[in-house]
Every structure is written in C-alpha cells, then in structure tokens.
Amino acid sequence: MRTLEAIAQRRSIKHFQPNQAMPEQDVQQLLNAAQQAPTSFNIQHGRIIRVTDPALRIKLQEAAWGQAQVTEASELWALCADVDAWKKAPQRYWQTVDADKQQFIVNMLTDFYSGKEQLQRDEAIRSCGIIGQTVMLAAKDLGYDSCPMIGFDADAVADLIQLPEDHVVGMLIAIGTASESAWPRGGFIPQDEVVFENTF
Template sequence: MDTTTAIHQRRSVKHYDPNHKMSELEIQELLELTLLSPTSFNMQNWRFVVVSDQATKEALRAASWNQAQVSEASITILLCADLNAHEDAARYWVNAPQPVQDILVPMIAPLYENNPQLQRDEAMRSVGIAAQTLMLTAKSMGYDSCPMIGFDATKVGELIKLPENHVIGLMITVGKALKDANARGGQLPYEQVVFKDQFPS
C-alpha cells in the first residue's frame, strides 16, 4: 500500500476481532518501522509498551473507561517517553563521524537540563510523530488502529510500571477491524487552517 492510500484509509477504528492474534514477527516489523521516526537530536526519547496479554489488556480497559477496543484489539500500545533522554547523549551519535559528534553531543544536555517544560514538549512531539508513523505502518500491513487519550494515566502508569521521569503520551490499539469507522465528522475548510507566509490580519 502506498503512503497516500494509507493516509486516506487510516481511520480510528473502535471494533476489532477479539480472536485475531498478531504474530511476533508482525509486531516487530510494526515497531521497527515506527522506530525510524525522527526525534530531536536523534534522542529517540520514545518508549513503547506493547500489551498482548489478555489479562493486562482487560486491566487497561478498566482504566480506560471500559472502552472495548482496548481489550478486543490484537495489541494495545502505550507510547511513552523518557524525560531524561537528553542525558548520556553520546550514545545517540556513536556511528557518526567524530567531527559531527564533537559538534552535536555537547549541545544536547545543556539545552534540555533544568527545563522541564521543554523536556515534556519534546517528549510529546516525539511521541506524536511516532504515533502517526505507527498508525500508517499498521494500515499498510492490513491492520487498523485507534489513538486514545481516554484513560486514567495514573492507573495505566501503575499497570505498566512506568519508570520515574517517564510520561505516557497516548495509547494506540491495533488489530483487525470488525466494523468500519464512522463517517468522518467533518473537515475544516482548507483556507481556514492553511495560510501563506503568515496568519491573516
């Protein structure tokens, strides 16, 4: 499936075949392609918790206002981020030429340390980019998905044993659709959201 088709066909699906299982190879392919998503300074600050255990999915469902897709999808993925990813920055550039390492590595920690707002902003940017990559990849593999923020982040954090200094960006369900998504609710007109050079006066 080409990228344009995947973009057009990707929808937020709420009803999945609860009997369908994704293979470990499929899950690995999905995540390996997601890991090609860009991050600032190549920090790769995202962390992914892939939940396929049914009991854990049921517990996540209970912490997600009993939304059925959480337990019925083949997998439920928590897209998280390490707020301290700027530390130990050299590991992100180990394969770069030494002159590149010498320029970039010393820039990373000073930019983010002592700036919790920027750390969180960067985490959410990275998670958002990865989420779209993941959903388009899933679609290209013949799967559907649903991005979700409707859950109790504290309870979900406890269930997945979220480490200190990490945040949960969103949850994504992935599986075989039993029912198509509803018709699109309505797109804003192009001219209301796209401006040339600057916002109109």
C-alpha cells in the same frame, strides 16, 4: 499501499475482531517502523510497552473507561517517552559519527534541553505523536486498522505499566482487524482556516 492512500484510509477503529493474534513478523515490522520515526537530536526517547498479558489488558480497559478496543485488538501498545533521555549518555545517539561531530551534537542538545523542563516534556509528547502516526500508517500498509487513544486515566495507566518516574505516557494504540467500520468522517473545516502563508 501508497502512503497517501494509507493516510486517506486510516480511521480510528473502536471495535476489533477479538482473539486474533498478529503474526510476529508483522509485529516486528511495526516495531521497526516505530524506531524509524524521527526524534529531536536523534535522542530516541520513545518507549513502547506491548501489552500481551490478558489480565493486564482488562485492568487497562478499566483505566480507559471500558473502551472495547483495549481488550479486543490484536495489539495494544502504550507509547511512552523518557523525558530525561537527552542527558542519559547522549553520545550513544550519535555513535556512528566521528568523535568531533559527536561531541558537537552532544554539546548542542545539552545546551538546548538543560534547565527547560517544559520543553523536555513537550518533546517527549511530540515524539510519542510522531511514533504513533508512523505506526498507524505502517499498520494500514500491512492491512491492519488502528486507534490512537488518550481517553484513559493516565495515572492509573502509569501505575499498571509500572512507568518510571522520569517517563511520560503519550497515548495508547490499539492495532488489529476491524469488526465494525468507523463512523463516517466528521468532515474537515475549510482549508483557509487551517493554512496561512507567512503570517496569520
């Protein structure tokens, strides 16, 4: 499938064919796609919790106010990020370049993030969003449907997945085969309300 086709066809699906396991090779392709998503300074702070325990899925469904896709979908992923990844051995993010370039980038990213807690959190959430869209488009290419979710009690989800203190939950993503079509698109506001040239 062409990328533009995947973008046009991707919809947020609320009901999936239950009890349908995704082949491990497809799961691995989606995980590989997730790791290709760009991150600032290549800090790769996205973390994916694959929820495979049915009992945990039921508890997460309660935290997501009973939404069916949490338990019906073949795959349920919690997309999280390590907010402090920028300072955790950052040289490893540039292990394939020479020492001078590596140190230059490490110094730059340290200066960029140090002391800026809001920026650190914003970057974590941005990365979750980029990973999420990458995964959803890859899923569509493989013939699967998906649903990004922010409709849940974030504290309850964090507790259930035992989220470390220095991490944040960005979203949940349900992936599988639709059992019901998405509602018709709600429509787009005029492009001239969205796109501006140079300034507002």
